[in-house]
Amino acid sequence: MNLRNGTGSKKDMGQVFVVTSGKGGVGKTTATASIGAALALKGKRTLVIDADIGLRNLDVILGLENRIVFNLVDVARDVCKPTQAVVKSKKSANLFLLPASQTDEKDAVSEDDFCKVMDLYRREYHFILVDCPAGIEQGFKNACAGADEALLVTTPEISAIRDADRVIGLLSARSIESSLIINRIDFDMVRRGDMLSVDDVQDILGIDLIGVVERDENIIVAANCGEPVVYNTKSKAGPAFSKIAARMCGENVPMDDFGGSGFWERLGRRIGLA
Amino acid sequence: MHSVFEFFKTRLCGGGRESKNEAKSRLQFVLVQDRTGLNNEDMVSFKCELVKVIERYFVIDKQGFDVSYQREGASTTLLINSPVVVRRQDIPDREVEAKSRRRGKGRKKAKTRAAGSSASETVSEKSPESVTGTGASATEPKVAV
Numbered sequence: 135m136n137l138r139n140g141t142g143s144k145k146d147m148g149q150v151f152v153v154t155s156g157k158g159g160v161g162k163t164t165a166t167a168s169i170g171a172a173l174a175l176k177g178k179r180t181l182v183i184d185a186d187i188g189l190r191n192l193d194v195i196l197g198l199e200n201r202i203v204f205n206l207v208d209v210a211r212d213v214c215k216p217t218q219a220v221v222k223s224k225k226s227a228n229l230f231l232l233p234a235s236q237t238d239e240k241d242a243v244s245e246d247d248f249c250k251v252m253d254l255y256r257r258e259y260h261f262i263l264v265d266c267p268a269g270i271e272q273g274f275k276n277a278c279a280g281a282d283e284a285l286l287v288t289t290p291e292i293s294a295i296r297d298a299d300r301v302i303g304l305l306s307a308r309s310i311e312s313s314l315i316i317n318r319i320d321f322d323m324v325r326r327g328d329m330l331s332v333d334d335v336q337d338i339l340g341i342d343l344i345g346v347v348e349r350d351e352n353i354i355v356a357a358n359c360g361e362p363v364v365y366n367t368k369s370k371a372g373p374a375f376s377k378i379a380a381r382m383c384g385e386n387v388p389m390d391d392f393g394g395s396g397f398w399e400r401l402g403r404r405i406g407l408a
Numbered sequence: 409m410h411s412v413f414e415f416f417k418t419r420l421c422g423g424g425r426e427s428k429n430e431a432k433s434r435l436q437f438v439l440v441q442d443r444t445g446l447n448n449e450d451m452v453s454f455k456c457e458l459v460k461v462i463e464r465y466f467v468i469d470k471q472g473f474d475v476s477y478q479r480e481g482a483s484t485t486l487l488i489n490s491p492v493v494v495r496r497q498d499i500p501d502r503e504v505e506a507k508s509r510r511r512g513k514g515r516k517k518a519k520t521r522a523a524g525s526s527a528s529e530t531v532s533e534k535s536p537e538s539v540t541g542t543g544a545s546a547t548e549p550k551v552a553v
Binding site for chain 2: 291292295296299300303324326327328329330331334338
């Protein structure tokens with residue numbers, strides 16, 4: 135694990151993952167909330183940080199919007215103690231949120247401020263997930279500043295993949311390794327040949343895959359209720375995010391068989407054709 | 409056998425043209441421009457100049473000439489595929505020998521600079537006589553702004 139900005143020994147440091155995508159609306163915030171909740175369910179003390187200053191949303195996805203007193207900008211400016219700004223989840227004793235400021239501008243904090251804030255929390259948590267704003271401007275640079283690794287969220291769409299490719303380049307220039315999350319895939323469309331498959335996306339982007347999340351209406355339902363989808367174990371997306379969390383903990387969770395799982399492929403495999 | 413199977417699959421499942429293939433080829437095209445920082449016009453002149461250089465030494469099959477790009481981690485590999493019909497006979501032998509001697513020393517690396525990023529080029533080691541289709545590859549560190 136690459137802990138670049140820390141000041142203590144590796145043993146007592148949390149891992150900081152930036153959740154990023156380039157393009158907006160691909161599911162970064164949902165992924166951050168869901169994976170954070172899944173890590174907490176596994177007993178890992180997890181802090182999710184909303185780095186989208188001025189457009190915060192992680193609080194509503196987690197159902198914690200009524201509990202916010204201080205925020206990330208307050209911590210960076212020493213207005214409050216680091217512990218005062220953190221909001222504890224209603225559902226889990228291990229999940230915590232550091233909200234973004236809703237009234238400040240994106241450039242209210244610098245990259246150095248972010249590194250400082252990460253170092254304040256690193257020792258207290260096993261995992262820190264930073265929900266990065268869309269784009270590749272200051273907000274992105276800030277969110278990456280204290281990160282050890284990246285979770286790159288993309289959908290199997292041409293625009294999302296193009297932006298993801300750009301972000302991979304920017305991350306590798308910062309020596310941050312990225313793992314790929316393919317979100318909102320529709321296997322019926324993949325079978326029809328109308329959506330890029332998991333293999334296609336992986337071929338194009340060329341980074342390690344950490345998880346695949348199917349398109350699932352339960353995501354909207356979960357957001358409506360302010361409860362991360364991982365608590366819904368009957369949904370498609372919930373267990374998919376839990377698997378990503380398990381892989382982040384170093385567990386060997388095999389990937390499902392995504393490619394060619396349609397009727398014809400199955401038949402073909404059975405009779406030895408495909 | 410596989411293609412027969414694909415044929416039945418597309419016919420019986422009512423699939424005609426698969427739109428994902430279009431997405432894939434368009435993406436690959438646009439990513440080449442994004443990754444290399446070369447626009448379409450630059451790319452065309454790059455290919456023309458490559459052909460000119462290769463033609464000084466070989467008779468090539470221009471139809472099969474192709475430049476493609478492959479992502480490998482943080483870098484993009486430039487794959488130049490140029491089917492060689494025959495080595496040009498009008499090159500003085502001494503010049504050819506000198507070239508193969510240089511190639512024999514191992515991979516030749518040339519540093520170039522373009523658009524604010526560094527690019528290194530690796531030239532194929534194969535001797536001209538044994539080449540039926542040469543592949544030269546160049547890796548370019550991801551352009552980072």
